[in-house]
Each structure stands twice: as C-alpha cells, then as structure tokens.
Amino acid sequence: MKKSVQIVFALLALFMLSGCYEVYVDIQFNDAGQAYVSHYIVVPKKAFELQLNKMGLEQKQALEIMQNIAHRDAVMIGDMHATSRESFFGGDRVVLVREFLFDNHRALSDYLSLLGLRATIKERRTFFCRKLKGYDVTVEADALDMDKLLHFNELFSAPEESDEELPSFLGEDSKQFTLKVFLPGELNAVEPQAQVDWVFRKWSVKGNDLAKPFRAFISNTFPRRDEITGVKKSTDPLPTLDAPTATLTDQGRFADLMNGRFYPVLHARVHGNGKIDLNYLPVYTDETTSLNSFLRLSDWMLMPETISNYQEWLEALEVDEEITLGFGTRNRKPFAAKDVAHLLQVAADGRSATFYPPKLYNDATKVAGDPERVSMVVLVTFADGRTAQASVHAKDLAGGAPIVLKP
Amino acid sequence: MRIVRVMLAVVIAFALTGCITLEVHVNLLLDGSGTYGFSINIVSDELAMLLAQRGQQDINEMFIEYMENNSSAGEMDDLVSDLPEGIELIDFGFYLTDEGLRVNVFYSFDSLETWNAYAGDQGYIQLSMNESAPAANGEITWSVNLKTDSPDLLEEMQDNPEFNQQLEENGGELKMQLFMRGPRPSPATNYADPYENVELSRLDDGAVVFTGPLTLLAKGNFTARFVGAPLSAEELAAKRREMIPEPSPQFAKILEILKKLREKRELQRAVAQATVDSQFELHVDLVDTEKMMLTAVRTYYGESAQYLAERDLLLLNLLPDLKNNYAIEVKSVTGPDGRAGVEVRRTTRNPIPLYSLEDNVRLRRDNDHWVYRFRLVYWLQQGNPVLSITPEPQLGRLIVHSARPIVGSNGKRLDGNTVQLDVSAGMLAADSSFIVRTQAE
8 A cells, every 4th residue: 555655646746846957968070070969958847847837738749849840940951850859758857859960060050059059160181181180169158048058939938928038937046058079089178177978078057157158169189090901892691690590599579679679771872973882870769779889889899890991970861750860880982883782783774773682591480580570771862862762671681582672 | 738737736626625535445256366456536626627627538648648758757667567476457547536536556366365465565455354164054254354554654644745735634534445345245234343433334235344544554453244155156257257347448558558668678678688698709919010800709698699690790791891801600609608699700801900990999109018008988878777787797808919928908818918808897888998018029
C-alpha cells in the first residue's frame, strides 16, 4: 500500500513550481565546414505545463509549433536542415530539442543571429596550398536576450494584451544560457576560460550576468593527417559470416531489437564527371546512440582510413518519413566509377544505378533475426540532383539480386 | 493541455470541499488464488461537475498522456516492474464516477503464498484463509483474515503535505473501506468479527464491508466468514473468469505503453551489453618512426555477436579503402568465459603512416627517445549505460610493439619491445593516453 499511496499522491501533486529554465546551444564543427547544432530549452515540467495552460496550447501542438519554427528557419536560411528529433520529458523537467545540420558557416551564423548571437567563423589556411589549418570561432552579444535565445515566442511569451515580457513564473535569477562548442584537433585558445564537458568547451551565464556583454572565443588547429594508400583495385571477396553463426546462440532477439534502430545508409553521390562520393551514415535512435558513438569513435583508431581517407560527415536523411541525422564519414577524394563498380554501377545515361549487395552470408537462413529486416539503405544522388533510395534486407546479404535504383 | 487544467482543478477542488476514501478490495477463491486491489475515491461536487463536463474519454486521454510522458521516469513502472510470477496487474486507471474520480490499482494472484511474499515486499496487506471441516449439510466455512501492521506507514502518509491538507479538510479523519469476498457469499449473521472503531456491514452479493479510520491501514485486524458447499472445478473456473475481467480500454492502452517501456529498457540493457561484448584489440607494430603495421581485432560475444559482426563486414565492404588495404579474416572463437564469439581481424598488407591515426596519435622527440602518445579520447559519452555497470568492464586493449627497444610506458611490459594497455570503460570516458617511449636510434 505504501508505494501505491505514494504514487497516487505523486500523481495528484504534479504541479509545484520549482527550478529554473535554461537554454543550451551545442555546436560541433567538423573539418568539412559543417556544423551540427542542438538547441535545447530545459524547463521545469510543471512550469512548462502551466505555461501551455496559460497559452491555451496542447503539448503536441506546442511541440509541432516548435518544429515548424525549426523548419521555417531552415527554409529561410538555406543550407540548413532540421531533423525530427523528439523532445523528451523527464520526471520533473522538459527538454525541448531542436536539432540542425548546417552545410556551411554562413548558415550557422545566420541561425545564431536569430538567437541574438553574433558569430564570426574564420577559416585559417596554409599560405601556399590553401589547406585548411583550423578555425577561429567567436560568438558574442552585447547582452544575452533570453527571449531571442528561446526562439519560441509562440510559447514563451505573454499574450499580446499582457504587459509581461516573459513567462511570469520565471524570475530573472532563474534563467541560464550555456554555449558549448566542439572543435576537432588541437585547441589553440579558449577565451574566456571555459569548463570542459566531454569533448566540448562550455560557457554558462545566468541571472543578472545575462545583461552583460557575452563573448566566447575558441580556436583550433586540425591535426596532421596522412592518407593511407595501398591496393587500388578491389581485392577478393571478404569472408562470410556463416561459419561462426553455427556456434552462436540467441542471435535473433538483439537483431529484432535493433531492427530499424541501428543500420547504415550508404549515400552515393554521382558527379557530372562520373566520379562517385561514398557517404557512410549510420542511422540510430536515442536508445542506440551510445553504441553508435562508441563504435564510430573506436573505428577511428581501429580503421584509421575512416578519418585519414574519409572525413566526418553529417547528413539529414529522410527515412520512414522522419528526418534523421546520419553521423558518419565521406571520402575526401571521389572514387573513379571503376573502383566502386563491384558495389554500384551507374547506367550510361545517368538515369539509374544498380547496387550489388555485399555477400556476407552464404545462406539467408543464417542471418541474425528476421531475414526481412532492413540491414542498410542505399541512397543515390544522380549528377542531375535527382535521388533514389532502396532498402537492403538482411536476406539480400546472402547473394541477393542486384537492386536497381531509379529516381 | 487537459492534464494541467484538470489536475490543477483537482487540487483546487480538494482544498475546497473534496474528500478522499480509500477502498481495499479482496476477493479469494478456495485454492488461495484471488485478487487484491485498492481504489481511491475522490468525492467532490465541484470536481464531479468539472469532470462530468470532460467525460471519461477525456479523463482516459489525460491519464494516458500522463503515463506516456512519465513512464520513463520510473514512478509508474514501480507498479508493474518485476512482478513475481503468479501476480499480474489487472487494472490501473482513473475512472469517472458520479461523485468525482476513482483511481484503481488491482492485482490478481495465483496463490496466497505468492501474494503474501509480494505484499510483504511492497507494503500491501497480507492475507490468510482457514477452512473448517464440512458441517453435517456438507457446507464449509472459510475464514479470511487480513492483518495490517505497518507502523511507519501512517507516519509517512502524515508527512505528505497533500495528505495533511486532506486530513485537515476532513476534520482530522479519513475513511477506509475494506471489501472482502470469499469462495461463497458470507452468511446473513456472524459474517465478521467486530473490531474497535470499525463498522461492519454486508452487501447483497455476500461481500463483507469494514468501514473505519484510515489509520487501520497501519494497524488493524479484520476477519470475515464465507459459507457454502465446496466449488466444483467448473464453478471455480467461472468465478476466476468473473474475478478477472477483460482489461478496460484505458488499462489496455496503459499495458501497451508499459510494453513499449519494457522494450525500451531491454533495448538500453542490450545496447550496454553489446558494447561490453564488443571487445577490441589493436596491435600497433612500429616498423619505423612514423610507419606502422596495424592489426585490428574486434571480437563479438553474446547475443549481439552476429549482428555487430555483420555491421563490421558491411562497413568493410561498403568503403573500398577499408577492404582493399587489409587481409581480413573472420572466425569463430570461444571467450575466456566459454561463450562463443565471432572474431573479425584486419591486418595491414603494407606499413601505413603513423599519422593516419590523425588526432589519436602524437609523436615528439625527447633527447634520445621518441615519445608516442596514443589517445583514446571520450569513446564513451557521459551517461553511457556502460559506465554504470559494476564492476567496471574492460572493453579492450592496445598493444604496441616497436622494432626499437621500449624504455618506458604507462602500460604493462610484455617484453623489451612490447607493451600493453588494458582499456577499461572508465578510461574511455575520459581523455586517456597510452604513452610509449622508445629509443630514438
């Protein structure tokens, strides 16, 4: 009875106000000039619900509005992609999430300007060959305007007839803004002193300090990188997985759990000259992200080509009508068509392509889990910009028929 | 945002005129199987009016929305997680009544032993039943007893501000009602033992009702009697069916949510285990100052072995540079714990540049030595479930062999030219380094 009584009372006492609200802007740069940004608003759950009530909004409506703002910004700014990542609800806090991918620094600066932040991103290059050496990133503001940083006026503003500027339940001291920046390689300078948070440098400002000028500067040098050169033409087929599976047990449940939650997308971009870029982009969910992150980062060491011959690459992918983020690699130099012919061949007229599924099994009945599960997705962007995509199922990895992709 | 409006209104309504009654329902069959449940009835004219305007459908949506948003927080999951075999949650929900709102939590159990073990653990009431010898007419008397003895419960409830407010509003006394049903109806007289401060009554269907102060939850003793012929197997089955109704639409939805929640938790556990079961081993053979041969081994064990080996091979097949530069071998292995695994081994065909490892390696000259620093930087992010596993798991190892003698290292020395670093999860959650100092010439 004890526990149940507590639960029921907890249910009936949902809406006590406490805590503060915070805005986080996390920026991760890569050496391809892209930036990945997570824009979070963290609000006490009870306050969030009261505010919804005050604005006469349903929770779903509010989240839709927030996503609409993100997509509207993406269209307005260009070279910017909003994903469908969902907000989440903890025991006492709501984390409202907007997630973006920026193709270039101009787009990132434009988005930050919507938040009242001036961003200057300088690329430092070597004098002779103009090779990218590093970035100098400055983010500043004369004063931090929480209204702009929230960038969600439809929820976090008072009705027009009201004199209130911001939600009445939030006092000045309860607001906080945090900027987190990740630059790969060696950091040259971080000003002012910033906290270390995982791979990020972090600056936090709260209360009355929000009215003071804000400036964060960070500068890096990309590490030395040597390409791995070796056998240029494709070698013998790789070994298959049939033999080991005979000794393994209980392989189905994990594959079932992962189905649709952790698989790669191979995005082949066909150039006008027939060369092909290969982007390997794992798709993952909130639950599988820790495994993806571990494998991806350890691959950098165990398969050094993934950073020496390829580079970190981000893409907004539309899978199952959701826009999700693929966090993976892209070759630094495009492949000649003949070097990837064992995998993908583009028709002479450039209007279709044929994908040859790798043979990982000799016997389709040996695959882990459901042979119909999606083991990967192949996406082709043709030279004229049109795209085609197809799912490759586990059974296709046992010598399945070639897959023809047509826009 | 119905939930905010309605629940806020609930709290306000309580403060004005509302009152709460706790009902405990026990239904026992002669084999000791039965149901146990409690309902909290919130009676308030204002609340009834408000809720009536909204309707049961709205209450359902409100409750389900709350469950969906909060199930991950764990407070709801407490009700159903780790239910022992033989015990099932058969109803849980908010229901509209003529007077206000009713919150139901009902369980079924297959024996008294199972129930009492669970009840003891959860702070629910334990039950017992005695069966008399058959009387001359063949009838049996079943005496069902409920004894509560939980001295800390009342104290805990009284510490709760909402509870206290309720207590104040109700003149310092809250009521509980205990409904008991047995294998047969209770007799018309002598159906229960009297108990201090408790009012006894009998319902038309033969249920016995004890009405008293809520403090009886902390200390009370209730005995009811039920009389009749033993039940045939058919009667028993029919009673069991009647006792455990089909889930209400609301509860069916809750079960769906809980199923998803369990799957999510299973997924999180599986992902953490898969990380632990994907052991890596990297052999770096320094053939020259800035040239190395690499052997990278990943060995996959457990339920994720084949799936992750498939991912590995897929990656090798899809990115031509990965495939062409290496000799690749796949084989079955048996781990030290006897588990079967799949090993994927890649060995460079030719030496590769040290700086193909990019930021993961640093090299500097220190007088007569070369100092290599292999970096393992934050492979595990804060909050990665692997970091909460105890004891801290080993996730792999780095082995460096140098053609020149190794004069110092933070790893363990295997021989004069080889050192090894065992890599734990904690090391991968930080900026860790494997430092190897070799002779320069």
